[in-house]
Each structure stands twice: as C-alpha cells, then as structure tokens.
Amino acid sequence: MIRLKMPKIAIFYKLVIVLLLVIAPLYGISMYLNQMGESSVRSEISNSMQSRVHFYIQSLVVELDRIQRLQREFINDDDLQKLSVASPIMSDLERTEAMIRLQKRLLLVKNSSNYIASANVFVPSLGKVINSLNMYTTASQSELAPLIDESKLHLSLVPHANGLYIAQQYPDRPEPDSIVFFLYLELSKQAIQQELKQFIAYNEEQAILFGSGFEWAITTDGNVERTEALQSIAESSSDGSSKPEMKAFSYANKRYIMTLEHSSVVDMTLLIYTPEKNALGPIQQYNTWFWVLSLSSVLIVIVFSYWLYRMIHRPLKQLVRSFRKVEKGNLDVKLTLNSNDEFEYLYMQFNSMLSQLKILIEEVYEEKIHSQKAELKQLQAQINPHFLYNTFFILNRMVKLEDYPKLKPFTKHLGNYFKFITRNASDDVPLSEELEFARAYLEIQKIRFEDRIAVEVDELPDDMAGVLVPRLTLQPIIENSYKYGLEEVDGNGRLSIRFLYAASASQLVIEIEDNGKGLSDEELWNLNRKLSDPPAHIESTGIINVHKRLRLKYGPGSGIKASTDGKLGGLKISLYIPVKEKDE
Incomplete structure (x- = not known):
C-alpha cells in the first residue's frame, strides 16, 4: 500500500491556522448576525421609503379628489347657471352683479387649497373667462378647445400651455359647439414642488411627480439630465401596479435607491430617490467597522502567533538545528538561551548530553x-x-x-x-x-x-x-x-x-x-x-x-x-x- 508523505508545515503557520480555526465559528456567527441585521435595516429603510411615498401620493389623491368635488359642486351655482343660460335677457346691472358674486365664489374655491393657482370658468354666451384673480378676459371656445377636449369625467390632471389643470365642462357630454360653460382650475406647480420638498427626509434626496404617460413632471431636482434618465428608468420599471416598488440604479458613477408608486386614480407616478450612502450609510459604516474588526482579528492572530513563534518555535528550531548538526557528526555544538523557562533547562541538558556523548564516543x-x-x-x-x-x-x-x-x-x-x-x-x-x-x-x-x-x-x-x-x-x-x-x-x-x-x-x-x-x-x-x-x-x-x-x-x-x-x-x-x- 502506497503511503502518501504529507508536506511539513512550520509551527508558525500551524499556530496561525489553529487560531484562525478557533475564531472562524465566532466570525461566521458574527457575519451571519451582521447579514441579518443588514437585511433587517434594509427592509426597514425600504418600508419607510415606500410608506412615505404611499402616504404622500395618497394625500395628493385625496386633496385633488376634494378639489374636483368642489369643482363639481360649483356647477350648480345659481349665478353660473343664469349667466350661462339667461345672460342675453339679463340687464347689465344684473349681469355685472352676478359676475361679481361668481368671481367671489371662485376666489373661495381658489383659497380652499394651496394647490389651486386660479379658478376659471368660461361662459360661451358671454364670450368671457371669469377667474378668481378679478380678471375678465375675452375668449372663444376654439382657443380653449385643446383643454376642453382633454377634460374627463374622472379625476385627471390635464397639461396645457405649461400649466396643469383640473377641467370640467357642462354638460358632461355636450354636442359639438353646445357647451354651456367650462370650469377649469389651474394647479400651482410651485406649491406641489414645495410640498415635495417638505416630503424629502435626507440630504440630496429628490422627488419627482410624473403625470399620465410620463408627459409632464414636477421635480425638486434641478438636474434636467438626471430627471430625464430617471424618467426612462421609471417608465421601464413601472408596470401600472399600485404597489410601491424599490430599486437601485447608478447614475454618473454614483449609486442611488429609488422608490416609486403609481396611482391609478389620478394616473400619476411619484418617485423618490436618494444616494445609497444616505439610506444605507449606517449599514456601510457598520460593514466597514466589521471588516476592520475582521482584519484586526487576523492581525492579532498573526501577531500572537508570531509571539508564540518567538517564545516557543525559535528556541525549538535552534534545538532542531543543533540536533541536525549532531547527526552530521558535529559534537562541538553548544546552545545558549537567556531566559528562565523550560527551554533553558532543556538547553543545559542538551549541552550536558553532548559532553557525555563525546566521552562515550571516544x-x-x-x-x-x-x-x-x-x-x-x-x-x-x-x-x-x-x-x-x-x-x-x-x-x-x-x-x-x-x-x-x-x-x-x-x-x-x-x-x-x-x-x-x-x-x-x-x-x-x-x-x-x-x-x-x-x-x-x-x-x-x-x-x-x-x-x-x-x-x-x-x-x-x-x-x-x-x-x-x-x-x-x-x-x-x-x-x-x-x-x-x-x-x-x-x-x-x-x-x-x-x-x-x-x-x-x-x-x-x-x-x-x-x-x-x-x-x-x-x-x-x-x-x-x-x-x-x-x-x-x-x-x-x-x-x-x-x-x-x-x-x-x-x-x-x-x-x-x-x-x-x-x-x-x-x-x-x-x-x-x-x-x-x-x-x-
């Protein structure tokens, strides 16, 4: 039977291996706990960001739904009905007083929400647009046709001429050129943007609100290229589901975490992104200290092994070398060691043994x-x-x-x-x-x-x-x-x-x-x-x-x-x- 000869391993390396094997289970448990903690923190951060996104978009939907209900209630306004239907038979005084009362109620609608920049109503029979800003402008239905065509029964934000509107025509489905009046509320993009800024929790965190089909966007980020890149990422990531999603992406050699949620009620998507170091900074710092601790442990093992090597292996190695010299016939070897331990006694006995051996050999x-x-x-x-x-x-x-x-x-x-x-x-x-x-x-x-x-x-x-x-x-x-x-x-x-x-x-x-x-x-x-x-x-x-x-x-x-x-x-x-x- 062939017996394989195992390679010789120096004591120093054996000490290092043994000590590493001793700390390996503890290190494995620590790494497992670290990964569990990291996973838990990631989950908490993800849930937190998703909760914030969900809360804000739901708050926005509730507010917009309230605005639309106000708008629909305004349809039954008596002065609006008279001006739309009976203005030709009204006296100038009656018409003027009705328009003033209508304008005041439009102002009340406008002041009912920070999101409303102005409340407007177009009365075709007057050929005028009455708004909440004490302005009466002459307009025709053809001028407002793009906005009128995009108005829907359900809650929807309509982009038009760099503005954002909630529009309602009366009747709901009129015949062509038979609109009695057209009520539209212009939303304040600046107010929505300020609200998004209030929603931001971390430094360098940004929020973007995308409209239907990603046709428009309100963002707190002044970087247009990054906004466009995020729009592409959001379009590819969004599947129309109302469940919040969290993903990671890279832009300009920097890692980000992105959370988005789509609302099917208003057909909008809210996206919040933040640098990974903001969300996972404590985890990364903990990981850094974990690896520093790991390397320090290995270094301590090596230093401790080297200390044992100097204290045990080096005297032992010197003794082995002396034995090898004796094997070759050199009996003039003498060991010296300045230490008060077992090796000093061993060296003394070795020297004594050689002296006796020389006498016996002769x-x-x-x-x-x-x-x-x-x-x-x-x-x-x-x-x-x-x-x-x-x-x-x-x-x-x-x-x-x-x-x-x-x-x-x-x-x-x-x-x-x-x-x-x-x-x-x-x-x-x-x-x-x-x-x-x-x-x-x-x-x-x-x-x-x-x-x-x-x-x-x-x-x-x-x-x-x-x-x-x-x-x-x-x-x-x-x-x-x-x-x-x-x-x-x-x-x-x-x-x-x-x-x-x-x-x-x-x-x-x-x-x-x-x-x-x-x-x-x-x-x-x-x-x-x-x-x-x-x-x-x-x-x-x-x-x-x-x-x-x-x-x-x-x-x-x-x-x-x-x-x-x-x-x-x-x-x-x-x-x-x-x-x-x-x-x-």
Missing part, C-alpha cells in the same frame, strides 16, 4: 579500533596454520619422491613466503608487495603441478602499486582456486589474475579466475549468501576470511563477489577495493 571508538585490530590478527592467524599444513604435505611428498631438483627452489620460495607472513610489520602492505608474495606462492604451486596449470598475471598499473591492502589478500583466493578448481585437472589448467579500475565507483577490481569445475548454481548462491552476511563468531578461512577483512578495513561497498560468467568458464572471484580517483 571510548567506543577506541574500543572498536582495538577490536578490529584484534580481529584482523585473529583472521591472519587462521590463514598461517592452514597454509603451513599444505606446504608440509607438499614437502613430505617431494621428499618421498626424491624430487631434489625442485626441492631447492621450493624451499627458497617457501622461506620467502614465511618471511613475509611472519615479519612484525604493519597489518597493511602495498598491493605491489602483496602481488610479489602471491607470485612466490604461484612459483611454489608451479613446482607442485609442473606444466599442468598455466598462470597469467596482468601487469599491475603503476598508480595502483601503492594501494594499501590487508596482508594475505590475494594468496588465499589463489590457494582456493588450486584446491577446489584446478587440483584435479589432468592438463590445460588455466589461472588468470587481472587488475581493473572502475572509475564510476572509484574502485580497484581484482579478478582471479580459473577454468576448473566451478560451482553449481546452488553452491554459488550459498557462497554469495555467506559473503553478503558472513558469520561473525565462526572460524573462517579462504574466501570468507579475506572478505571479512576487506569489510573490516574498507566498510560497505568493498569485499568479494563470486560468479561463473567469466571467459575461462570456471569460478571467478572479484575483489572490490575502494581507492581514490587517479587524478587526485
């Missing part, structure tokens, strides 16, 4: 060196008797055969051989001396086997001649080839010794190969297994002995490997000895 190291030297001498001592047994067997056989011509060189080489292994010198020798010793052994074996075995020894490279190797490294391997591979060969036996340099591994490889019977696959496997894990406390000679001594001296990567894939077809023993590169 003792163990010296003991290991003595142990290795003793084991090397023990292994070499195991070789000397072994070869001694074999040489005495050969001497005994030569004496029995009375082979005296060969006995003389044999004893000479034998003397040189024992002189080499018994001298009191270093345990290591140059490879050139080890090779000369091996040649002496080969001469002894050549005398023993005569011409049955041919030996080929490569020239030792000059730069490898000074390589130090344990004494008796080559001879036991050569002896093993004779004993187990070549001893029973009747003729054409071959033994090869080659020297190779593996630059990639910086190793000297010495190959000793014969064309003897070799080893079976099982025997070869058993031999390599013993070489990979040699027994520690069992007496060993030959190949395993040399392998153990090489491992003791050079460590892992050195030693012996056995194979049967050589050119001669027998057993090939490869010795691996680490050396420095040639150019060093």
Whole structure:
C-alpha cells in the first residue's frame, strides 16, 4: 500500500491556522448576525421609503379628489347657471352683479387649497373667462378647445400651455359647439414642488411627480439630465401596479435607491430617490467597522502567533538545528538561551548530553579500533596454520619422491613466503608487495603441478602499486582456486589474475579466475549468501576470511563477489577495493 508523505508545515503557520480555526465559528456567527441585521435595516429603510411615498401620493389623491368635488359642486351655482343660460335677457346691472358674486365664489374655491393657482370658468354666451384673480378676459371656445377636449369625467390632471389643470365642462357630454360653460382650475406647480420638498427626509434626496404617460413632471431636482434618465428608468420599471416598488440604479458613477408608486386614480407616478450612502450609510459604516474588526482579528492572530513563534518555535528550531548538526557528526555544538523557562533547562541538558556523548564516543571508538585490530590478527592467524599444513604435505611428498631438483627452489620460495607472513610489520602492505608474495606462492604451486596449470598475471598499473591492502589478500583466493578448481585437472589448467579500475565507483577490481569445475548454481548462491552476511563468531578461512577483512578495513561497498560468467568458464572471484580517483 502506497503511503502518501504529507508536506511539513512550520509551527508558525500551524499556530496561525489553529487560531484562525478557533475564531472562524465566532466570525461566521458574527457575519451571519451582521447579514441579518443588514437585511433587517434594509427592509426597514425600504418600508419607510415606500410608506412615505404611499402616504404622500395618497394625500395628493385625496386633496385633488376634494378639489374636483368642489369643482363639481360649483356647477350648480345659481349665478353660473343664469349667466350661462339667461345672460342675453339679463340687464347689465344684473349681469355685472352676478359676475361679481361668481368671481367671489371662485376666489373661495381658489383659497380652499394651496394647490389651486386660479379658478376659471368660461361662459360661451358671454364670450368671457371669469377667474378668481378679478380678471375678465375675452375668449372663444376654439382657443380653449385643446383643454376642453382633454377634460374627463374622472379625476385627471390635464397639461396645457405649461400649466396643469383640473377641467370640467357642462354638460358632461355636450354636442359639438353646445357647451354651456367650462370650469377649469389651474394647479400651482410651485406649491406641489414645495410640498415635495417638505416630503424629502435626507440630504440630496429628490422627488419627482410624473403625470399620465410620463408627459409632464414636477421635480425638486434641478438636474434636467438626471430627471430625464430617471424618467426612462421609471417608465421601464413601472408596470401600472399600485404597489410601491424599490430599486437601485447608478447614475454618473454614483449609486442611488429609488422608490416609486403609481396611482391609478389620478394616473400619476411619484418617485423618490436618494444616494445609497444616505439610506444605507449606517449599514456601510457598520460593514466597514466589521471588516476592520475582521482584519484586526487576523492581525492579532498573526501577531500572537508570531509571539508564540518567538517564545516557543525559535528556541525549538535552534534545538532542531543543533540536533541536525549532531547527526552530521558535529559534537562541538553548544546552545545558549537567556531566559528562565523550560527551554533553558532543556538547553543545559542538551549541552550536558553532548559532553557525555563525546566521552562515550571516544571510548567506543577506541574500543572498536582495538577490536578490529584484534580481529584482523585473529583472521591472519587462521590463514598461517592452514597454509603451513599444505606446504608440509607438499614437502613430505617431494621428499618421498626424491624430487631434489625442485626441492631447492621450493624451499627458497617457501622461506620467502614465511618471511613475509611472519615479519612484525604493519597489518597493511602495498598491493605491489602483496602481488610479489602471491607470485612466490604461484612459483611454489608451479613446482607442485609442473606444466599442468598455466598462470597469467596482468601487469599491475603503476598508480595502483601503492594501494594499501590487508596482508594475505590475494594468496588465499589463489590457494582456493588450486584446491577446489584446478587440483584435479589432468592438463590445460588455466589461472588468470587481472587488475581493473572502475572509475564510476572509484574502485580497484581484482579478478582471479580459473577454468576448473566451478560451482553449481546452488553452491554459488550459498557462497554469495555467506559473503553478503558472513558469520561473525565462526572460524573462517579462504574466501570468507579475506572478505571479512576487506569489510573490516574498507566498510560497505568493498569485499568479494563470486560468479561463473567469466571467459575461462570456471569460478571467478572479484575483489572490490575502494581507492581514490587517479587524478587526485
């Protein structure tokens, strides 16, 4: 099963993450409450603006409806009826007195509402317009035809010649050119505008009253372009419903909130708009402080985490770095900390531990060196008797055969051989001396086997001649080839010794190969297994002995490997000895 390695996270970041996770639920609840509060305030503001719009437009409808009722009641005025029907038979005095009384009653109608600028009545039989301003103007029905044509039975404001009127003709549906009289009241746009200004609650808030089909408008805003833009927005937003609507829009890179309501009674639309900052200013300010608080909380978490980092992580990090130096073998580390806390005690114990560790390492190291030297001498001592047994067997056989011509060189080489292994010198020798010793052994074996075995020894490279190797490294391997591979060969036996340099591994490889019977696959496997894990406390000679001594001296990567894939077809023993590169 594949186990994924999790990336390491520094303690500082862990502290920040943990503290953020702690405040995250509180922050989430605060944000939820903030959103609920904001939604509630928005709803209250919306309801407030819609209530104001609804109240004003209803008040306006009620007032206009009262004005129209006054107008309809005025139709039954006796003087108006006489002047309209019987003026031709009235005397001038009666006509004048009736007109004066009518004018006074028109003045009363005009004064009954601030919205009425003037009250007027057109009497076709007189050819005059009598108004509440003590004026009598001559007029004809054709001049007032546009206004007369727009007059309706239901309450409606009629725009005409930059004025705004509530008009009523008598009779309600006359035949063409048969109007008895025409009563029309001019509304004061200035009074309506002043009333709209009184209705404004916020700074920069504006109100607009649109007429039927958005043909006319009374506004408190002096910005004509903004009024036209709002008219377009209101036209697209209005669906004829009498329910108040609230929408947001942008104009000149500024956000506004707009509330409008349409009255189907008078076919008018009232629109109030205000900058968003006025209506939602407290919410935006609260949001600003909320985000300031949020950022401050994060900053406090980071500062607090950094304080914990300095107080805990930095001493701990210094301790970890010191441990890593110790792992690399540096025991001269010393920690200092000017604080009266647990880390001071920990640093003191660390320094004390290193002091004790240095003492123990020196003792163990010296003991290991003595142990290795003793084991090397023990292994070499195991070789000397072994070869001694074999040489005495050969001497005994030569004496029995009375082979005296060969006995003389044999004893000479034998003397040189024992002189080499018994001298009191270093345990290591140059490879050139080890090779000369091996040649002496080969001469002894050549005398023993005569011409049955041919030996080929490569020239030792000059730069490898000074390589130090344990004494008796080559001879036991050569002896093993004779004993187990070549001893029973009747003729054409071959033994090869080659020297190779593996630059990639910086190793000297010495190959000793014969064309003897070799080893079976099982025997070869058993031999390599013993070489990979040699027994520690069992007496060993030959190949395993040399392998153990090489491992003791050079460590892992050195030693012996056995194979049967050589050119001669027998057993090939490869010795691996680490050396420095040639150019060093």
